[in-house]
Amino acid sequence: MSVEPHYTLYHPRWYRRRVSVWWWLQKRSYTGFVLRELTSVFVAFFAALSLWQLVALARGPEAYGRFLSRLGTPLFLVLDAVVFLFVLFHAITWFNLTPKAMVVRLRGKRAPDWAIVGLNYAAWLVVSGAVAFVLLRG
Amino acid sequence: MLERITPLLWLLFSAGGTVAALLFPIHVLLTGLAFPLGWLEPPSYEVAHRLLTHPVTRLYLFVLISLPLFHWAHRFRYTLYDGLQLKHLTALIAVLCYGAALLGTAMTAYLLWNI
Numbered sequence: 370m371s372v373e374p375h376y377t378l379y380h381p382r383w384y385r386r387r388v389s390v391w392w393w394l395q396k397r398s399y400t401g402f403v404l405r406e407l408t409s410v411f412v413a414f415f416a417a418l419s420l421w422q423l424v425a426l427a428r429g430p431e432a433y434g435r436f437l438s439r440l441g442t443p444l445f446l447v448l449d450a451v452v453f454l455f456v457l458f459h460a461i462t463w464f465n466l467t468p469k470a471m472v473v474r475l476r477g478k479r480a481p482d483w484a485i486v487g488l489n490y491a492a493w494l495v496v497s498g499a500v501a502f503v504l505l506r507g
Numbered sequence: 508m509l510e511r512i513t514p515l516l517w518l519l520f521s522a523g524g525t526v527a528a529l530l531f532p533i534h535v536l537l538t539g540l541a542f543p544l545g546w547l548e549p550p551s552y553e554v555a556h557r558l559l560t561h562p563v564t565r566l567y568l569f570v571l572i573s574l575p576l577f578h579w580a581h582r583f584r585y586t587l588y589d590g591l592q593l594k595h596l597t598a599l600i601a602v603l604c605y606g607a608a609l610l611g612t613a614m615t616a617y618l619l620w621n622i
Contacts, residue, residue: 410583
């Protein structure tokens with residue numbers, strides 16, 4: 370009588386349902402998740418634009434002027450409007466998530482979520498004002 | 508290798524996400540919309556160049572460009588895995604994403620150092 374069990378080298382395939390690449394369109398919360406993840410593309414776009422601005426500034430006044438007038442073309446205006454909406458979406462979702470990512474304790478008690486979120490928005494306001502002040506007043 | 512530096516990558520992701528959340532909306536609003544549409548006057552070349560000669564501005568711009576690039580690299584990597592189900596291309600996607608962020612960082616550092 371054979372006691373040797375029969376092993377297969379590879380385990381049999383598990384049953385897995387195929388999921389469509391468009392799974393995130395089936396539910397609003399899924400769509401929100403994917404849109405939030407896609408904000409990173411627009412963040413990278415603006416980082417690249419800032420890098421391009423640095424290149425123009427390094428080349429001289431003419432290159433900087435060309436850069437500024439390029440930003441005034443319809444293509445860039447439409448792109449930047451979309452970038453602004455996505456960057457805003459990133460900022461709002463990011464601030465609202467901070468109390469979940471970072472738990473702050475004060476005298477042994479957990480600081481309420483609204484306080485942490487509120488501090489984020491306050492910092493956002495102050496920092497944005499400072500950037501605008503420097504860019505507008507030189 | 509990738510597993511060993513994962514904590515560092517998450518740190519860069521969240522630092523870059525915070526920088527982008529706090530600073531990008533106002534920069535996009537001004538540089539991308541308010542200046543080109545003529546709502547407000549953009550800084551002249553002289554003003555922009557004078558700002559750039561200050562070390563604090565250079566450090567600021569380095570942080571402003573580099574960290575959000577790493578934020579993108581990390582988040583976009585997972586977007587590709589989950590959204591397009593490209594789990595089998597893990598190594599290639601990681602090299603392309605973090606490589607692009609490193610390249611952008613090197614270019615930024617080079618430009619800021621030589622301006």
